Amino acid sequence: MPELLKLTTKDFKTDQEVRWCPGCGDYAVLAAVQGFMPSLGIAREDIVFVSGIGCSSRFPYYMNTYGMHSIHGRAPAIATGLAASRPDLSVWVVTGDGDALSIGGNHLIHALRRNVNLKILLFNNRIYGLTKGQYSPTSEQGKITKSTPYGSLDAPFNPVSLALGAEATFVARSIDSDRKHLTSVLQAAAEHQGTALIEIYQNCNIFNDGAFEKLKDNGVRDRHLIRLEHGQPISFGAEDERYGIVRMPDATLKAVPLEQAGDSVLIHDAHAPEPDLAFALSRLPDPATLSPTPIGVFRDVTRPTYDRLMADQLDDAARKLGSGKLAELLTGSDTWTIS
Amino acid sequence: MTKQVEKVDRVIIRFAGDSGDGMQLTGDRFTSETAAFGNDLSTLPDFPAEIRAPAGTLPGVSAFQLHFADHDILTPGDAPDVLVAMNPAALKANLKDVPRGGTVIVNTDEFTPRALTKVGYAADPLEDGSLDGYKVHRVALTTQTVKVLEGFDISRKDAERAKNMYSLGLLSWLYHRPTDATVAFLEKKFAKKPTIAAANVAAFRAGWNYGETTEDFVVSYEVAPAPMPKGTYRNIHGNLALAYGLIAAGHQSGLPLFLGAYPITPASDILHELSKHKNHGVRTFQAEDEIAGIGAALGASFGGALGVTTTSGPGIALKGETIGLAVSLELPLVICDIQRGGPSTGLPTKTEQSDLLLAMFGRNGEAPVPIVAPRSPADCFDAALEAVRIAVTYRTPVFLLSDGYLANGSEPWHIPDVADLPEIAPNFAAGPNKVLEDGSEEFWPFLRDPETLARPWAIPGTAGLEHRIGGIEKQDGTGNISYDPANHDLMVRTRAAKVAGIDIPDLEVDDPSGEAKILVLGWGSTYGPIQAACRQVRRGGQRVAHAHLRHLNPFPANLGRILKEYDRVLIPEMNLGQLSMLIRARYLVDAVGYNQVRGLPFKAAELAEVIKNLIASDAVGDSARAGV
Numbered sequence: 001m002p003e004l005l006k007l008t009t010k011d012f013k014t015d016q017e018v019r020w021c022p023g024c025g026d027y028a029v030l031a032a033v034q035g036f037m038p039s040l041g042i043a044r045e046d047i048v049f050v051s052g053i054g055c056s057s058r059f060p061y062y063m064n065t066y067g068m069h070s071i072h073g074r075a076p077a078i079a080t081g082l083a084a085s086r087p088d089l090s091v092w093v094v095t096g097d098g099d100a101l102s103i104g105g106n107h108l109i110h111a112l113r114r115n116v117n118l119k120i121l122l123f124n125n126r127i128y129g130l131t132k133g134q135y136s137p138t139s140e141q142g143k144i145t146k147s148t149p150y151g152s153l154d155a156p157f158n159p160v161s162l163a164l165g166a167e168a169t170f171v172a173r174s175i176d177s178d179r180k181h182l183t184s185v186l187q188a189a190a191e192h193q194g195t196a197l198i199e200i201y202q203n204c205n206i207f208n209d210g211a212f213e214k215l216k217d218n219g220v221r222d223r224h225l226i227r228l229e230h231g232q233p234i235s236f237g238a239e240d241e242r243y244g245i246v247r248m249p250d251a252t253l254k255a256v257p258l259e260q261a262g263d264s265v266l267i268h269d270a271h272a273p274e275p276d277l278a279f280a281l282s283r284l285p286d287p288a289t290l291s292p293t294p295i296g297v298f299r300d301v302t303r304p305t306y307d308r309l310m311a312d313q314l315d316d317a318a319r320k321l322g323s324g325k326l327a328e329l330l331t332g333s334d335t336w337t338i339s
Numbered sequence: 340m341t342k343q344v345e346k347v348d349r350v351i352i353r354f355a356g357d358s359g360d361g362m363q364l365t366g367d368r369f370t371s372e373t374a375a376f377g378n379d380l381s382t383l384p385d386f387p388a389e390i391r392a393p394a395g396t397l398p399g400v401s402a403f404q405l406h407f408a409d410h411d412i413l414t415p416g417d418a419p420d421v422l423v424a425m426n427p428a429a430l431k432a433n434l435k436d437v438p439r440g441g442t443v444i445v446n447t448d449e450f451t452p453r454a455l456t457k458v459g460y461a462a463d464p465l466e467d468g469s470l471d472g473y474k475v476h477r478v479a480l481t482t483q484t485v486k487v488l489e490g491f492d493i494s495r496k497d498a499e500r501a502k503n504m505y506s507l508g509l510l511s512w513l514y515h516r517p518t519d520a521t522v523a524f525l526e527k528k529f530a531k532k533p534t535i536a537a538a539n540v541a542a543f544r545a546g547w548n549y550g551e552t553t554e555d556f557v558v559s560y561e562v563a564p565a566p567m568p569k570g571t572y573r574n575i576h577g578n579l580a581l582a583y584g585l586i587a588a589g590h591q592s593g594l595p596l597f598l599g600a601y602p603i604t605p606a607s608d609i610l611h612e613l614s615k616h617k618n619h620g621v622r623t624f625q626a627e628d629e630i631a632g633i634g635a636a637l638g639a640s641f642g643g644a645l646g647v648t649t650t651s652g653p654g655i656a657l658k659g660e661t662i663g664l665a666v667s668l669e670l671p672l673v674i675c676d677i678q679r680g681g682p683s684t685g686l687p688t689k690t691e692q693s694d695l696l697l698a699m700f701g702r703n704g705e706a707p708v709p710i711v712a713p714r715s716p717a718d719c720f721d722a723a724l725e726a727v728r729i730a731v732t733y734r735t736p737v738f739l740l741s742d743g744y745l746a747n748g749s750e751p752w753h754i755p756d757v758a759d760l761p762e763i764a765p766n767f768a769a770g771p772n773k774v775l776e777d778g779s780e781e782f783w784p785f786l787r788d789p790e791t792l793a794r795p796w797a798i799p800g801t802a803g804l805e806h807r808i809g810g811i812e813k814q815d816g817t818g819n820i821s822y823d824p825a826n827h828d829l830m831v832r833t834r835a836a837k838v839a840g841i842d843i844p845d846l847e848v849d850d851p852s853g854e855a856k857i858l859v860l861g862w863g864s865t866y867g868p869i870q871a872a873c874r875q876v877r878r879g880g881q882r883v884a885h886a887h888l889r890h891l892n893p894f895p896a897n898l899g900r901i902l903k904e905y906d907r908v909l910i911p912e913m914n915l916g917q918l919s920m921l922i923r924a925r926y927l928v929d930a931v932g933y934n935q936v937r938g939l940p941f942k943a944a945e946l947a948e949v950i951k952n953l954i955a956s957d958a959v960g961d962s963a964r965a966g967v
Contacts, residue, residue, distance in 0.1 A: 016819065043802065045799060045801055045802045045803070046799065046800055047799075049798050052736045060807050060809070061820065063807075067805075067807035067808070068668070068807070068808055069811065070664060071634075071664050074661065077627075077635055078635065078637055078641075079633035079637030080599060080634075080635050080638065081635030082639060082641055082799075083641040084635070084802070085622055085642050086623060086642040089642070089799050090799065106628060106631070107627065107630075110627040140916070150805075165931075176967065250819075256530075313622060314622070315620075316617075317618040318620075319618075322618065326587055326757050327756075327757045329586065329616070330754050332573055335572060335573045336374065336375055337571045337572070338378060338567050338571075338572065339569055
């Protein structure tokens with residue numbers, strides 16, 4: 001298929017001027033998505049990007065596919081209707097931490113539990129960018145912003161924990177600037193049948209610059225970043241200081257020096273039927289310091305998709321009852337005739 | 340003994356009892372028997388919002404009124420000729436509506452001191468003379484039913500519950516209703532519990548036999564079938580007709596129907612009904628909330644489905660932003676508002692017409708939405724088809740304003756011939772529509788049809804027509820984001836012109852004499868009472884005209900001219916004057932409102948008085964002006 005279509009990155013670019021702030025992490029994500037799309041082997045007309053409102057939600061305008069820039073928070077609901085009625089399409093939702101987790105929190109969790117065939121890219125920059133710098137549902141507690149000059153009071157959401165709690169079948173995390181990693185996660189999400197949530201740590205260089213710097217900086221990131229790979233030991237660290245993740249007697253996870261951990265280092269199982277390991281991994285980083293942060297695919301399990309189940313019900317009904325005849329329906333069984 | 344049979348031309352019966360007494364079922368069955376017999380009919384269920392309000396209390400009373408006749412009727416009737424009261428609460432809540440001389444059938448078993456005290460009767464109304472002037476039939480419905488069912492292996496509670504079938508049997512005898520269908524209905528309803536089925540049938544038959552044998556009932560009544568145009572009929576509720584109209588529109592347009600909805604009274608039955616018809620390609624999506632319901636419907640529309648959402652007032656309040664998006668995207672979408680008493684939760688099970696201005700204006704910005712309103716339960720079918728025709732032809736969201744009375748009320752429906760239903764053509768875009776100066780071709784999603792001003796509907800999966808749309812203002816033609824002041828002004832005006840220019844039929848005026856000076860203008864479910872009132876006034880030798888709006892946005896092109904042809908315009912509405920406000924603002928006509936928000940439809944007799952008074956005051960005015 002990819003050979004037949006012969007699409008290139010350029011085919012997915014539109015003639016619209018990209019209008020994010022210079023230096024915004026969104027550029028990197030856009031480049032990664034446009035670069036990876038040809039490998040899907042899906043024709044452009046069969047791909048739809050749906051977004052809500054926010055900086056990230058301008059994304060569809062820059063993708064030369066079908067697209068809809070909709071309402072704040074509602075993209076998962078709109079995309080659900082589209083995907084449920086058109087199982088033939090590849091439907092992508094682009095959203096941000098405010099859009100998906102604040103105003104749209106309800107739709108996000110229900111999309112995840114239903115397992116509609118949607119790929120949700122959640123750009124998390126831990127700040128409201130488009131409205132110029134208020135704290136978001138993922139901002140660290142105590143954050144000083146325009147709307148919280150004395151520090152924010154809310155405890156932040158952990159999007160991966162939230163998605164796992166909402167019965168998501170695919171949950172992953174990546175980072176805007178790590179194109180190779182982001183592409184591999186996008187690929188895994190595209191191959192997944194059902195709702196896939198990818199949290200992308202994305203830098204807002206205007207209102208929350210450097211929020212993920214220690215996870216991105218070449219010099220220090222290895223000390224703070226755990227790269228999850230299915231079937232591989234969960235370990236991280238610089239050359240001189242490697243850690244393994246082990247399960248403590250109280251069932252929590254802990255990073256311990258590799259030499260101490262020995263054989264007890266956990267092996268990552270993204271396909272585990274129960275999400276308990278994935279959830280424990282999502283709780284690993286300190287919310288204030290973000291260390292150590294797992295990236296990669298937390299969970300990837302198979303469950304029938306909503307759109308498929310819905311289509312099956314229609315097919316079953318047609319098989320059992322015959323294709324609906326309008327005249328029969330309108331007449332019903334309880335009639336009288338005047339002649 | 341020989342019983343007398345009296346012929347009457349029409350009867351209004353009200354069944355009233357506790358919420359758990361099965362009065363709605365009893366009424367439904369009597370209605371089906373009546374429909375099968377060939378009378379014209381109209382029904383009004385009236386029940387509390389609570390599923391099981393405290394037993395024996397006034398708020399717990401559930402009633403069902405049925406009007407049937409040997410001629411064309413329009414309303415469920417003003418005052419019942421017969422009241423069936425299953426307990427003191429039902430008697431107390433309903434007796435005031437029964438004219439003196441009316442028939443009251445009471446279940447004496449429930450008239451215990453405790454039950455009487457509960458509803459505030461100081462003395463037993465069956466004994467203290469307060470029913471003097473009524474024809475009262477005292478029937479021990481509960482004990483007689485239990486006695487009949489002694490031989491059945493069922494609990495006493497189940498036996499007592501069959502008393503509604505006993506009363507149905509009695510009423511069926513009293514009005515010569517055919518009974519076979521009710522027996523068949525009971526056997527089917529309780530197919531899994533044959534003993535219960537047999538007990539209910541026995542109670543039903545015993546009620547009939549009681550009427551036949553007791554000396555308490557010496558007269559029974561015949562209401563001859565009504566002459567109706569040739570054809571096949573069924574009895575239909577408004578919500579069912581609306582659901583069928585949507586399915587029919589799916590067939591006629593070739594678009595798969597997608598309903599996104601959240602349960603809400605009184606709209607939920609449409610969701611229930613549509614969810615049964617998957618073999619018609621109907622997808623129903625019970626969303627997490629009202630916003631997701633309409634969002635999913637709009638998403639489905641973007642994908643080439645017939646997107647529909649159904650709700651009631653509070654749901655519309657939540658859907659406002661998405662309706663605005665649909666206006667901006669210019670995609671087909673049908674929003675069914677089954678209006679109920681408001682504001683807020685209001686009266687969830689009662690009817691009202693108070694969402695007209697919400698439908699008209701309830702969005703940010705200049706966001707015009709066409710509005711269609713059915714006039715009777717069966718008319719919900721045609722109104723749904725019309726709403727879809729406008730939505731698809733003009734690529735616009737459309738409001739369908741039904742209400743609680745239409746939703747639950749029923750009437751005979753002349754089943755249409757499918758071949759006569761209107762065709763609805765989606766005309767999806769198939770290729771580029773713009774040739775550039777260099778000769779190359781492009782697809783412009785906002786390049787309009789010059790006649791309808793509708794934009795092309797290009798659905799995903801169509802190669803070469805990939806495009807992006809959104810809620811941000813679009814450049815005319817290309818659809819690209821545009822913040823240009825002149826372009827915004829143009830787009831706002833163009834969207835308004837598109838809706839204003841929707842092709843709808845002229846308004847017809849019912850004015851048999853052609854000389855009426857007063858016009859009664861209505862919309863929606865007030866059609867029946869207004870038309871019945873006008874007929875009453877005309878029977879009294881006076882003249883009055885009636886016009887009823889199906890389209891409230893845009894208004895029919897001839898409406899302004901019609902309004903100016905009459906000395907006075909009377910607008911009765913179940914709100915505080917919403918259509919009046921629009922008419923006065925738009926046409927500078929000094930319309931007179933007649934407004935009620937009692938949760939019940941207008942009474943024809945009351946409207947007739949209002950019309951007569953207006954005629955009289957005008958006559959006085961004329962005399963004064965003439966110096967008489």
